[in-house]
Amino acid sequence: MLNSIFALAVILSGAFGIYALWGINSRMTPLVSLVVLVDIAALFAMGGMLKTGVIIAYVFALTLFTLACVKNKADIAEKAMDFFSPGVVMFLLASLAMLAVLYATQPVIHRWDEFSFWGISQKLVKNHDALYTFYSSSMLGQSIPPALAVLSYFFQRFTPEFVEWACYYAYDVMFFACFAAFTAAFGKNRAHNAVTVFILAFISPYLFRVLAPGGKIADMYISTYADIPMAMVFAAATAVYFFTKENDSRSIMPVLPVLFFLTLIKDMGLALSCIVVFVIFFDMLVSRRQFSFLRLKGFLAECAAAVSMLLVTVSAYIMWSVHISNVLAINRSDFGGESGMGMVQMLVTGVKALLLGTTDEKFLTVRSSIIQAFFNTKVSMFGSGLNVVIIISAIFALAFLLSDKTGRKRIWMMYITSWTGFIGYYIFHLFLYAYVFGSEAYTLASYDRYMYTFYIGWLMLAVCCVCLAVRDGYSVLAGGGLLAVLAACLVICNMYMDIGNTFLAVNDTAFSKRQLIDAKSRFISDVVEEDDVIFLFSADNNGAHWFIYSYNFIDNYFPPEVYIETWGMSPEEEKATRMSELTEYMLKNGVTHILVDHSNEELSRNYGDVFGGMMYLIGHDTVAYYKVHYTDTAFWCELVKEGSIYG
Amino acid sequence: MVKKIEKIRSWQLILFSALFLVTIFIGIGLVRWSMDSSARKDGSMQEFTTECVRFQMMGFEYMGDGYKYVVTNHDPQMLSETPQAFTSLKFYMESSMHPGEVVLYYSTEKAPGYSEHRRLWANAVDGEPNWYIIETPVKNVTALRLDPTMYIGNELTFGDFVFNQEKSFGDFFEITTGRVYELIVYTLLISSCLRWLQEFVTKKFE
Numbered sequence: 001m002l003n004s005i006f007a008l009a010v011i012l013s014g015a016f017g018i019y020a021l022w023g024i025n026s027r028m029t030p031l032v033s034l035v036v037l038v039d040i041a042a043l044f045a046m047g048g049m050l051k052t053g054v055i056i057a058y059v060f061a062l063t064l065f066t067l068a069c070v071k072n073k074a075d076i077a078e079k080a081m082d083f084f085s086p087g088v089v090m091f092l093l094a095s096l097a098m099l100a101v102l103y104a105t106q107p108v109i110h111r112w113d114e115f116s117f118w119g120i121s122q123k124l125v126k127n128h129d130a131l132y133t134f135y136s137s138s139m140l141g142q143s144i145p146p147a148l149a150v151l152s153y154f155f156q157r158f159t160p161e162f163v164e165w166a167c168y169y170a171y172d173v174m175f176f177a178c179f180a181a182f183t184a185a186f187g188k189n190r191a192h193n194a195v196t197v198f199i200l201a202f203i204s205p206y207l208f209r210v211l212a213p214g215g216k217i218a219d220m221y222i223s224t225y226a227d228i229p230m231a232m233v234f235a236a237a238t239a240v241y242f243f244t245k246e247n248d249s250r251s252i253m254p255v256l257p258v259l260f261f262l263t264l265i266k267d268m269g270l271a272l273s274c275i276v277v278f279v280i281f282f283d284m285l286v287s288r289r290q291f292s293f294l295r296l297k298g299f300l301a302e303c304a305a306a307v308s309m310l311l312v313t314v315s316a317y318i319m320w321s322v323h324i325s326n327v328l329a330i331n332r333s334d335f336g337g338e339s340g341m342g343m344v345q346m347l348v349t350g351v352k353a354l355l356l357g358t359t360d361e362k363f364l365t366v367r368s369s370i371i372q373a374f375f376n377t378k379v380s381m382f383g384s385g386l387n388v389v390i391i392i393s394a395i396f397a398l399a400f401l402l403s404d405k406t407g408r409k410r411i412w413m414m415y416i417t418s419w420t421g422f423i424g425y426y427i428f429h430l431f432l433y434a435y436v437f438g439s440e441a442y443t444l445a446s447y448d449r450y451m452y453t454f455y456i457g458w459l460m461l462a463v464c465c466v467c468l469a470v471r472d473g474y475s476v477l478a479g480g481g482l483l484a485v486l487a488a489c490l491v492i493c494n495m496y497m498d499i500g501n502t503f504l505a506v507n508d509t510a511f512s513k514r515q516l517i518d519a520k521s522r523f524i525s526d527v528v529e530e531d532d533v534i535f536l537f538s539a540d541n542n543g544a545h546w547f548i549y550s551y552n553f554i555d556n557y558f559p560p561e562v563y564i565e566t567w568g569m570s571p572e573e574e575k576a577t578r579m580s581e582l583t584e585y586m587l588k589n590g591v592t593h594i595l596v597d598h599s600n601e602e603l604s605r606n607y608g609d610v611f612g613g614m615m616y617l618i619g620h621d622t623v624a625y626y627k628v629h630y631t632d633t634a635f636w637c638e639l640v641k642e643g644s645i646y647g
Numbered sequence: 648m649v650k651k652i653e654k655i656r657s658w659q660l661i662l663f664s665a666l667f668l669v670t671i672f673i674g675i676g677l678v679r680w681s682m683d684s685s686a687r688k689d690g691s692m693q694e695f696t697t698e699c700v701r702f703q704m705m706g707f708e709y710m711g712d713g714y715k716y717v718v719t720n721h722d723p724q725m726l727s728e729t730p731q732a733f734t735s736l737k738f739y740m741e742s743s744m745h746p747g748e749v750v751l752y753y754s755t756e757k758a759p760g761y762s763e764h765r766r767l768w769a770n771a772v773d774g775e776p777n778w779y780i781i782e783t784p785v786k787n788v789t790a791l792r793l794d795p796t797m798y799i800g801n802e803l804t805f806g807d808f809v810f811n812q813e814k815s816f817g818d819f820f821e822i823t824t825g826r827v828y829e830l831i832v833y834t835l836l837i838s839s840c841l842r843w844l845q846e847f848v849t850k851k852f853e
Contacts, residue, residue, distance in 0.1 A: 097831070101824060191657070192839035192846075199836060476846050483843055486836075499825035500768070512771070513745050598744070600800075 001103055004169050007155045008095055010061045011037065011173065017064025019083050020072050024254055027087030027184040027194075028240050031177035032254045034151075035233075035261040037061055042150045042264060046323045050150070051129045054157045086194035087183035094176045094198075098221070102165045102172075105506040107222040109164050110514050115547035117141040118224040119167065122152045123554055126162040133327045138550050138557055143324045143332060147264035148226055168222045171229060175221070178236035182464060184243035185471040193470050193479050197463060200486045203493055204459055205231075208380045208452035211497040222503045226266045231453045233262045234272040235460035241280050242464055243471075248292045252305045255280065256312045263316035268453070271428055273313040275421035279461075281306040282417045286409045341435055350431035363434045366441050370430050379448045380455065381492045388455050389422075392462045398481050399465035403473040411465045418461055425454050514548060519645040520597065520623040521552040527625055527641045528593075533557045535591045535628075537607075539600035549595065559589035571605070578606050583634050594637055596624040610636045621645050653849045657842065664837035668830055676819040682785045683734060683814065692732035692785065692811050699805040702727050702793065707803075714805040718796055725793040732811075733788045737772065737780045739806030740795055747797030751781045753788040761792050777806075 014033035019026045037057040044053020072079050084092075109119035120139050124132045131146050132139060148171070155170040156163050179201040183194040205220045205228050220228065237258040244251035259276060263269045284291060284302040293301035294308075321332040341349065353363050374385040382388050396415045400408055429450055433441040463485065469478035499505060528534070534556055538545045543561070550558040562585045566574040596611070611626065622644045626637035686692035699714050706720030736751065749769035752761035772778040795803060 097828075101828075104824070192842035195835045195839045199832065476843075476850055479843050479846065483840060499829070504825045504828055516745065 001099075003158045004099060004155050004166055006158075007170075008099075008173060010058050011177075012092070013065035014061030015088070016080070016083055017061065017068040018254075020068035020079050021064065022250060022253075024250065025184050025244065026083045026085050027186075028181045028243075028254055029083075030088065030091050031174075031181045031236055031240065032257060033061065034174060034177050035257045038147060038151050038154055039257050039260050039264075041154055042147055043319075045131050045146060045150055046319060048130060048134060050125070050131060050153065051157070054150075054154055057154070058157075085188060086186060086191040087180040087198070090183065090194060090198045091176045091180040094179070094202075095173050098172045098176070099169060101504060102169050102222075105503070106165050107168060107503065107506045108511050108514055108518075109167075109224065109551070110511045111219055111223065111225070112544070112547070114224050115544075115551050117144060118148070118226065119164070120551050120554065121146075122149045122167050122224060123162045123551070125149045125153050126156060126159075127554065133324060137554070142328060143330050145264040145266060145269070145320050147261050147269075148224070148229060152224075165222075167224050171224065172221055174229065175232055178232040181236040181239045182460060182467070184239060185464075185467040190470070190479075193467070193482060196479075196482045196486050197467060200463060200482070200489060201232075201460060203489055204456055205452075206493055206497065206502075207382065207459075207489060208448075208456055210378055210381060211501050216501065217503070217505055218497070218501050220503070222506065225449075227449050227453045228456065230262065230265050230269055230272055231456035232460070233258065233265065233269075234276060234453070234457040235464070237262055237273070237276045238279055238461060239464050242283065242468070247288060247290065249294065249305075252293060252309065255309060259309055259313045260316045263313050264320060268450075270313065270317050271425060272453075272457070273316075274310070275418075275424065277306055277309045277313065278421060279414060279417045280309065282413050283410055286413045287406060346431055346435050350427070350435065353434075354427070354430075360434075362441065366434045366444075367430060369442070369444060370426075370433065370447075373444055373447055374426075377444075377447060379451050381496050385451060385455070388459075392455075392458050395459070395462035395485060396465055398485075399462065399469045399478070402466075402469040402478040402481060404469075407468050407472045410468065414461065414465060418458055422454060422458065513544070516621075516645075517545060517548045517597070518552065521549065523623055523643065523645050524595070524625045524641055525553075528553060528556065530555055532593045533559065533589060533591050534593045534595050535559055535586055535589075536561070536595050536597060537599065537603060538597035539603050545597055549597070557589075559585070559591060575606050579610075579634055582607075583630070586628065586635065587630065591628055593640070594626045594628055596626070610634070612637075612639075649849055652845055655845060657838070660838040660841045660845075661834060664841065665830065665834045667837065668833055672826065672830075673820070679784050680816060680819040683819070686732045686734075686785050687811075687813075691787075692734065694809070694811045694813055696807050696809045698808065699725065701808065710802065712804075716803050716805070718799055718801045718803065721797075721799060723794065723796060725795065726790065727792075728790040730787070730789045732785055733783070733791070734785045734811050735780065735782045735814075736791075736793075737778060737809040737812055738793075739778055739808075741777050741804040741806075742796060743802035744798060744800075746795060746801065746803075748794070749779055749796065750794050752792040752794070753786065754790045755787060756789055759789065 011030060011034050014037060015026070015029035018024050018033055018036075019029045024032065037060065040057040040060060041050065041053040044050060044056065047053075068079075069076060109115065114120070117140055120137075121132050121141075121144070124135075124137055124139060125146075128135055132149070133142055133146075151174060152167040152170045155173075156166045159166070179198045182201050183197050186194040186197070206218060209218050209220065211218055219225075237255055240258055241251055241255045244254075255276075259273045262276070263273045281302065284305065285299075288302065290297060291301045291305075293305045296304050324330045324332055352358070353360060354367075358364070376384055379385055380388050382391055393415070396411060400411045400415075403411055433444060437445065463482070466478055466482050466485070470482065534549075534553065536546050536549055536558060546558060546561060550556070562582065564578050564581045566577055569577060611624075622642070624642035625640045627640050628635050628637055683692075699716075702725035704716070704723075704725050706718060706723035707716040708719050709715075710717055733753065740746070740749075751767045751769065753765050753767070754760055755765070758765060767781045767783055769779040769781045772780050
């Protein structure tokens, strides 16, 4: 809690420093400050100095703040008043309110990929005070870039233990910083427009999850997944440039750290960063006269700006690639996956197949299903991708109508460039499904999740265009337009969800499965030694139990479940086969202990003997931990601890 | 007139919006309280406690041992086709595994049958393990259907079913995090709309 408040204060003081020293629009500074600090920490982390890096980032922000105060001693009160523009006030209020809610409800990590990577990586980083590349663990995906894990760590540098809700809080502060950047067009006299945009941004992720009122809690704002962060940072990076009035490097410099951060969120961040550069470059062409950058002027300056943005993006990508090839000996350009192609080879093969045709059956099937999916798969409360694109286009059209002359050119240009970006993004996913994914490609696994990253970002870009119209064009009508868009979104949201679907509804029972397993883990935690290799026996198991146990006992190794083929065997044969194959598997993995989470009749029939026939008792609230002793061809178990979590 | 509107300050708009919302909140509470108490007074709604045998149980097999059942069907249902005024159901259920979604469907005279538009979700009662509660403003229902679990093989032990438990006057005005959240967000929203209206009325179009 204290560390979270401290981190928020550090980000704000950094923001004030950036605002007062360089005269950057104050609404953008929370985001710029946050990403600069996390970038610094991430750079140090890649060099194996995460702990120091975060301290240096803290000190850096406070130094900026002090410098700004010293430099503006004379009119500090006035500067501070100016700094707290509507966007910054909303950022601060939302951050404090969210802190209160998360502290009161204390949500825990609960979704599938949080246990396989996004959450467990942050726990590992906190436990070891170093990036997850530096040590081995049973986590999957060690080569995924570290920006979000570092961000979480930034909010819990001084806590004695890993705090799960603090991860969510770190993400949320980042979201609110992005939302503040969306309000960058509005000063004090336009507070009501700022409020409208902020709330619109706040509900936008919900629009892309199809829910039912009173049903499941949607994990927006209590998630460690990277898809929505990428969407928001993608749109905010564009907004940080889009609303600047300065005709020089001050409109480009703030974008650079955001792009660095975006590229380090996930591999797809590279593609999104490139789209941002593309959009900004063409916007400069139509909106800037006599632009100056690094002593260059005009078109040359615009090219130089684009090149420097690209350089920052590429260097972020290369730094991480060098890091993982040094530390893990993984070649990042090699995507692995089904066909084992490298990235360039994948793009070349894909483009060839697309333009010249191919006989590759998987490519053709995936191509037709991904095209179908755009029209038919429901990805949002609006419906299919087609509907989303129509609505986004309508918002662009509204902005276009209500804008002034330059604004119209810019909006038209952004519409075209973002369309181009979308087509590129879509085709890139076609290649990913066709060449990297295995059999999941045929069902387009996680299609909606990958797509809404772009749709949310795109929607916010369209909203930014309306904001531009409010600032430069028919202010009142465009302000009404913003309200109308928000009203429409609220109406749709109310059809699909209510408060019970949001993070506010989190209570003790919301994550009951996780809590049950946590209670069982606590029960046996005093007998689990550090280097125990544990095999999990669980009857009602879809794999989630395995993930949660290996997350709870993060220092122990849990070999994955094993499938033993026994179809068509007699009960005696089945029992013998299972026994010998399981023994072999356990020996191979060096299993020393067995954890029985839940047993049923079938498990009891096949394996009851090795547990002394006691197995059927392990149920809902009981758990047992055994030591394994091997004989020549089999094994038997010695009870270490058994009992009910209710005592 | 326009001059007067122009003079309204932002904090006045915000205060007005907040008070407006608080009034609505109190109003809704009062309406629900009066519906509840009048239904109790005229006898159409009563608090009563019963056991699972009141329900027609489909997809269960009796295991003996009090009210212990095992689920034999993907969609186990407990039906009660007694017309009544209904506001809450609190019940005791031990479950051998995580029950999944616990929901109650209801049908009314105008809308017979069960549909996801007439579905209520059970919440676990804080501090009382194995107790669940389902709540709604007073409704005249013709039938109820409780789906207590989602999984075959789940072993359920039922206890008391308490219908329409009495609520105190204060319960109708309970301030939850959700309410506070709505108050803040909608105050900002409504005052922004008012501010925009003010702008619209007083400014000429550019």
